[in-house]
Amino acid sequence: MIEVLYFAWVRERIGLPRERIESQAKTVAELVEELRSREERYAAAFADTTALRVALDQELASFDAPLAGVREVAFFPPMTGG
Amino acid sequence: MIEVLYFAWVRERIGLPRERIESQAKTVAELVEELRSREERYAAAFADTTALRVALDQELASFDAPLAGVREVAFFPPMTGG
Amino acid sequence: MGVVVQSAAFDLAAEIAEFSGRVLGAGAVVTFTGVVRPEGGLTGMEIEHYPGMTERAIARIVDEAVRRWSLEDALVIHRYGPLKPGEAIMMVATAARHRGDAFAAAEFLMDYLKSRAPFWKKESRDGGATWVAAKDEDEAALKRW
């Protein structure tokens, strides 16, 4: 089981801030494919991954990063702090 | 008559903060020569003009600047504000 | 070194007074304050963040600044939640023996907070609310470090 978090407009498009997912995905990219195929709202949120960022256990990562041992995956748009 | 001001260690070497001088000097450099020839304390203060700065009527100037129309000449070391 | 992430408003003058007071041996203190700009009919702003990651990400950015420059102290305060036009969003303060270090570290902290700390701004206007898009220039600003 993996905890998946969504922020900003990703959260709004998918309609929830977090969910627990049973997945066999080996990489972030594979997880994204699984999510895309679920429902239209996921397909919409993940339509363009170049517009997205991902964090694994609260560290920024790339979409080809492995998920082995990861407990928390977060998807969000580029950050706009400061 | 020209008002001549001295600051920081120039003031200390010469021993006074300002004086009124009757001078025929046409440039700052000529005025410096006149002052140098006055007394040892002036010679000491003006020994190395590369270590000095000059302002004419409160504007930074160069040592070859003309003195025509100038009422106030100030000599001082490089500034150390901030 | 201090990192504060909070929804409550902070007292800019009091924070600067306290920071300056404890770094009196520093010689140079630089502060940056980001304010909600009341322009284009903005009626409010909502800042979302990623609790847990936010604190970690900022602490790492501060650590990096301390590694790169000779700093006596550094402070980052960043708010989340609803903010009104004119309110302070965040502040950064740096203290160093020399002004060059204090300025560079403050700019570095700002550049990284903009693009590497998990905050997202949503602006409200009469017509509705929209997420602020990240600027290419902010991403480009990271390249100078």
Next chain:
Amino acid sequence: MGVVVQSAAFDLAAEIAEFSGRVLGAGAVVTFTGVVRPEGGLTGMEIEHYPGMTERAIARIVDEAVRRWSLEDALVIHRYGPLKPGEAIMMVATAARHRGDAFAAAEFLMDYLKSRAPFWKKESRDGGATWVAAKDEDEAALKRW
């Protein structure tokens, strides 16, 4: 825009609060504070200046900053006379819509105040008092603008 040259101490927090309060539309506020560093057995500092020229020189530097960057406001406070270790010598504050302008203008003001405003620092230690020598690096810093 404001230029203040005074011998009295100033309240850093109050000055920053007042400055920030009147530029709430600015988005970005940067401050720099210079403090007498209590190092090397320093017991005190005396700052001499050139009354009249000081105010003119600083006003000109501020005008130049306003010409070069998009500033909403700028403030320079500089003290003269006797100062004790730990006391603030001077401060600069800039306000702009964007942080880049506020940072650059504050650094520019500092670089020029260091070498082009008529102040001279004399440091007192147990062994006596000595005039601070201008640093080559401060003169060199002007070249970047």
